[in-house]
Amino acid sequence: MAETRPPLLRLLPFQLIRRPEGLIVRRGIEQLLLGGDEAALVLETIVTAFEHGPTTAEAVAGLFAEPDRPQILALLAYLESRRILVPAVGNLSEAEETETDLLYWQFRQDPESSGRRMASLRIAIAGVNRIGLRIAETLAAVGVQTIDFVDDPMLRGDPVGCTDAVNVLGRVTPAALWEKQVADTRPHCLVAASDFGGQQLLLRWNRVAHQHDVHFLPVTIEELIGYVGPFVVPGETACLACLRARQNANLVNSADRRLAEAQAHRGQHVSVGHPALLAITAEIAAFEIHRFYAALPQWRVGHLIEYNLFGASMSRRRVFKAPRCAVCSPLHEAVPVNQRKMVPMTALMNR
Structure with missing residues (x-):
């Protein structure tokens, strides 16, 4: 039986805003609040993992210490549920997003x-x-x-x-x-x-x-x-x-x-x-x-x-x-x- 490969994901552009209690991740009109002293370092590591193109959640989690990986996988799942992480399918061109592209994304359209x-x-x-x-x-x-x-x-x-x-x-x-x-x-x-x-x-x-x-x-x-x-x-x-x-x-x-x-x-x-x-x-x-x-x-x-x-x-x-x-x-x-x-x-x- 063929082994199922983990799906490739890509990270969509977002704005990172630091705050005393953690971070605000902003894209479109969405704002995600991430708490914790290590939030900035964790998110910067995740961004670095996607710099060379799509990758899997497991590969990103592998960049962190073994005890932290379940929490990292949970964070990645949360980012995927909020459509900051999306499946790497379709046109993966590096063209800069337009405001109209973001409008479609905001209303859950491709x-x-x-x-x-x-x-x-x-x-x-x-x-x-x-x-x-x-x-x-x-x-x-x-x-x-x-x-x-x-x-x-x-x-x-x-x-x-x-x-x-x-x-x-x-x-x-x-x-x-x-x-x-x-x-x-x-x-x-x-x-x-x-x-x-x-x-x-x-x-x-x-x-x-x-x-x-x-x-x-x-x-x-x-x-x-x-x-x-x-x-x-x-x-x-x-x-x-x-x-x-x-x-x-x-x-x-x-x-x-x-x-x-x-x-x-x-x-x-x-x-x-x-x-x-x-x-x-x-x-x-x-x-x-x-x-x-x-x-x-x-x-x-x-x-x-x-x-x-x-x-x-x-x-x-x-x-x-x-x-x-x-x-x-x-x-x-x-x-x-x-x-x-x-x-x-x-x-x-x-x-």
């Missing part, structure tokens, strides 16, 4: 598989503007490699150099051409973004996403409020048209307000805003996308996030489906009954 998942993600952003650009920059920073910009003239911003910067991050495709190609190059998520208001201008992309079964996230800044969502999963959650139907039911003079939204692209030069509001709204949107596709804790779809810069507040509320939504209601997908279909009498008698 950084390698999570990184591959984000790298395979395909994102389309309708809106060549500052907020779309900021969303793309943050998504690229967490590993998204395929970002396509859809140039909708109604969502086109006018900052100097924005178009050049967008070209660095991803391809730019005219809206009409992109719509023809979307069935073949279907993204995982379509983001529609406007940093000068005009939620109505995003309805076109809400419908396109629903028609092609693509996740959809609208992002706007309107009257010094940043709006992210609802994150739409076609067939499962409320869509942007549902949100607007419910908003209209509670608005006074909704027709006048919606008329102003439709002309928002013409009023960019008189739109009020602040760089901080734009940045925060874009970062919230990018984080919601990252959280959903990386399966980070507390991800939610079908919710609207509102950020009030001057009120220093953020709220999240669920958006419910509108029963007769013009875009996503099942009523529009019902198969019509063929009243002229002939049914044989024998079929009726045999029921």
